[in-house]
Every structure is written in structure tokens, then in C-alpha cells.
């Protein structure tokens with residue numbers, strides 16, 4: 001059964017480790033993440049972006065697939081199904097569809113509007129026992145081939161949003177989605193420290209987990225980060241393993257073209273990436 005992410009993240013914050021959010025794209029992705037969590041006795045959050053939700057045929061399909069896998073694969077570790085960077089409308093869609101957690105990304109609104117909308121969505125999600133993440137300070141990344149720098153959130157604004165009753169808070173601290181550029185300045189621990197001082201026990205979320213060096217991840221966890229989002233890194237390992245299989249001509253040998261064989265190495269590669277992150281984040285045996 002899906003659970004909200006509140007309890008697992010409160011435990012993570014208190015125990016100084018982080019739970020990984022791994023974004024899913026299809027059945028293989030979902031199975032790979034769930035099996036790795038079970039094998040490592042780790043709590044896990046499945047992230048679904050609006051685009052991935054559409055790709056998989058809509059939120060009902062995602063909920064049906066995930067619930068089916070929890071049962072069919074005997075998954076007993078805590079699993080949350082979470083909308084990643086949701087718009088106001090899509091948060092409602094996911095609350096209705098059976099997600100156990102949503103993120104409302106109102107970071108592009110003026111702060112007063114972000115506050116209003118977040119407040120309303122806190123009430124709607126909590127009425128159904130669903131956890132809710134909000135964001136302050138937009139997280140950069142590649143858009144139309146241009147890599148935007150990650151913003152640093154204003155700690156006072158973080159406090160204002162944290163006080164609305166949300167369950168965990170994403171704050172920009174110089175992190176971006178996708179690969180980091182050569183000249184990236186690193187995470188702003190000064191900002192993170194200031195945010196944690198004002199928001200206290202609130203579990204903090206680090207987006208853009210791909211490519212952040214291990215020492216920075218450890219320091220971020222020590223400063224209150226309890227959830228780390230990883231997406232691109234699983235895509236890169238899946239693509240590299242699939243490329244290798246085809247370049248070695250394996251799809252042309254015997255029944256190597258069978259999708260259950262063709263997608264096998266990519267599936268194993270996702271599992272290896274997820275395991276490595278769970279070990280780094282310290283969530284192994286924390287289920």
C-alpha cells in the first residue's frame with residue numbers, strides 16, 4: 001500500500017539520512033526502483049513529472065501500475081507516489097487519482113500568490129492523508145539548450161511557506177536539474193544553513209541530485225536535507241547500457257530483439273544507480 005512521505009521524511013531528518021526520490025518513466029523504471037528499495041530495505045519515493053504522467057497514459061494508469069507492482073512483487077518497504085513539480089491543476093488531478101504525495105511548484109509565482117495557492121493545496125491534500133512539498137526559489141536547469149543557474153531561495157520566504165503546514169520544503173540552493181556545467185559554483189551551504197535555522201524540523205528537499213559530488217551530498221544531509229531527487233542519472237545509465245547492448249550486436253543474436261531482453265541491461269543499470277544512491281544517502285536498512 002502506498003504511504004504518504006511525511007513519516008519517512010521526518011524519520012530521515014531526525015536520523016540524519018535522506019530518502020531518494022527516483023523519477024519513473026515506464027514499467028521497467030518502476031520495477032527497477034521498487035525492487036532495489038526492497039532488496040536494500042530502504043524507504044523510497046517514486047517521482048512522476050507531469051510529462052512522464054502524460055507519457056505513461058495519465059495519472060490513473062500510473063497509480064494502477066504502481067499499486068499492482070507493490071502487490072505483485074511483494075513490496076513491503078514504505079513507498080510514496082509523488083507528483084514532481086506539479087502545477088496547481090495537476091496537484092488536484094493527482095490527489096484525485098490516488099497519489100500519496102504531491103509537490104506544488106509555485107516558485108514562479110510572486111510569493112503572495114505562491115502562499116495562497118500552497119495554503120489551499122495543503123488543505124486539499126491533508127484532507128486525504130496525502131503529503132505535500134512546496135518550493136521556494138526556482139531550481140535552474142537546461143531549457144532550450146541554455147543552462148540556467150540555480151537560484152538561492154530567500155530564507156524568510158522559506159519560513160513563510162514552511163509555516164503553511166506543508167510536509168517538506170524544496171529550496172533552491174544553487175542546485176539545478178540535469179548535468180552541472182563545468183563552471184558550476186557548487187551548493188550554497190550558507191543558504192541551506194540559514195534556511196534550516198528558520199525552518200527547524202521541516203525536512204528539506206534537494207532537487208537536481210544528478211552529478212552532485214558525494215561530499216556535498218553528505219554536507220547537505222548534515223544541514224537538514226532529508227529528500228534527494230534523482231532523475232537524469234538513471235536515464236544516463238539506462239541509455240549507456242542499452243547503447244552497449246545494441247552496439248555489441250546482441251539484439252541481432254537469437255531472440256535478443258525481445259524487449260524483455262533488449263531492456264534488461266538498462267533495467268539492471270537503473271538498479272545499480274538507485275542502489276548506489278541509497279547507500280550514499282544512508283537510507284539502506286531504514287525501512
Ligand code: 13P
Pocket residue numbers: 023047084085176177178179206207208209210229230231232233
Ligand atoms: P536530476 O535530473 O538533475 O537528477 O534532478 C531530478 C529532480 O530534481 C526532479 O525533481
